[in-house]
Amino acid sequence: MRNVLVAQVGARFAAEIGQVPGVVDERFAHDGGGMGRGCPRQLRPAGSVNLVFGGQALVTTGQGADGMVREATTINTWAIAIARTLDARGIDSVRLFTEAGLDPALLRDPNGRYPVLKMAHLWKLAVAATGDACLGLRAAAYVQPATFHSLGLAMMASQNLEDALQRTARYSRIVSNAVDIVIERTAEGVKEVVRFLDGVPVVEEAIDLVMASTAKMGRMLTGLERLPIEIRLCRQGDAAMQAEFAAYFACPVQFGAEENSLLIPHAWMQQPLPMANPDLARQNDRVVMEYLRRFDGARVSEKVRAELISRLPAGEPARADVAAALNMSEKTLQRRLRDEDSSYQGVLDETRRELAQQYLRNRQVSVCEVTFRLGFSDQSSFTRAFKRWTGVSPGEFRNA
Template sequence: MSERTTSSNWALGIVQALEMGGVDCRSIFPELGLDYALLEDPDARFPQDGMTRLWTRAVELSGNPAIGLNMAKVVRPASFHVVGYALMSSSSLKEGLARLVRYQRIIAEGADLSFRPTPDGYELVLAIHGDRLPPARQSAEASLAYALAFCRWMTGKLIRPRRILLQGEPPADIEPFQQVFQAPLEFNASHYGLLFERADMEMPLPTANPSLAQLHDRFAGEFLARFSESRVTHQARQVICRLLPQGEPKREVVAQTLHMSQRTLQRRLQEEGTSFQQLLDDTRCELAQQYLAQPNLTLLEVSYLLGFADPSNFFRAFRRWFELTPSEYRARI
């Protein structure tokens, strides 16, 4: 069974944040079955559950449930692996966060990101998945705090989101959250997310460099391809992309193409944190964004390229994904 993993770059950021909070990670790594020396190897990966146990132990030792927010103080591009440099060379935060979503799995496989326009601006949505252990709340809070701090660092501006969405009950002490986010907080939200003003996302980045962005895209793309080849999710996604223009792909056809039974396909996808239906939906959602960015494609053509026999099903799915119609989305971009 394949384990979800986290890059050593991101793990090092977490360790620095915890050590800043008074936790001696060097001494607790061995008890958690983790090798502290691997933090120096940029290609090393740590098991997702090992990182979850690290968060849990850090909260116990520090007595600080908000310790994840320290991630906002350790901002450096390398924490995002090659992706951090691709973000910096983007023309705007909007373009940068779209890159972050595309290459997210290089940083950590336990997180799923999406970035979408909303009626008022843009939203970065985060979902954290555990492997065998349920994910730590601190992991999600750290990811949001870091993403926002990185946006502020790149722009040199105190970007204040419209709203910070946090799952779970409000903590006993809300002050650390107010200090880090400096924006309205909404606890007990349906998901983790940052709601941004449109102007903040669309203003030019001082570090923008189109030729460097292209270079980093190539590095990140090659890294992701090497990293993904062994994953059934990646292989099944490729088959789905190929079959979609002929209509909605059936699970049995995808399984046959991959030379496995339907049951094996479903089990392997489950081990990697998804299902066939979820993968089909996610693939369509990603492709819809790419197709709508091409002005020469009509909405009807986009609908058929995504394997929808009836365009009204495409419109319904699109509204579910983005809370916008395809025409409204196209007008935005």
């Protein structure tokens, strides 16, 4: 059965890549789109966890870890979904990009980023040119795992859907540094809520693309055809639009809601993914973290996490050594982490816990090996720490 699911997901993944000419196209090297904003929520001025599944937030500036104000951006892979949707309708996407102040040539740069306000302008031009209020749903046809950069590949290799969502919440700055994602547990299931910076214009069709991309990726990862079980949107829609959305998502869609969110049952979130591969997931995590380290304004806690992962196999890294690797003093490191409501010990514990759970799910890795991969001097120390983090021993976790 597992082999069948792997084949199905693999075939779907291959089909998605094959249907997107932009993967090899001379003008558009990859896919993407943008994202607007719905119900406004005020975010912390710096250090928020950012967008999960996609898109473009509509803000002008944000404050980086060094206190400097910067223009908010999104990775360029999202803009290509709009371009492909326009081109498929016979509309000149290059002309609209130029009119929006976006350089189409930047789409060929695998690490390029676009300013969010110009992406907002592009969305408005695209909706006006097509006259299609459901344009966000159409653009989702051109979203595939590589649209999320290396984060998409890490999602594919995640242990289960909840693992994939938590991973995207942690590293979503690679997509956009302007919005926040919150994963909430409710009685009905796990809810993903997308929250945007307050005081910016709304691009409703872009929110639709976020939700459509989330559903598409979730179905691709799990093999389930009906996911999620509920969508809530702040936007309004007439009867015809509501019917089209309900048909597209195959679940109830509430318009005029207090938030932009989707709901997935607990059982579906815990279902093992057919292509789960902890080693591959970690490798792509490292690619994401390296990108974030180079990305101007990346959170210091993310940089510390990247240093810890690379240093843990040699023993518990000293705070002074990590600070030196980041070209700052210990006091500066402490202050920067405190500004992000974090601490060195907190990041160390969280990193160890997450890695421990990933390693323990792979039965080919012994508990002894996990102990030393995480920088513990002996197995009893690791066992005590793991019980403190999770309430169970490593063996109990592995056999659960």
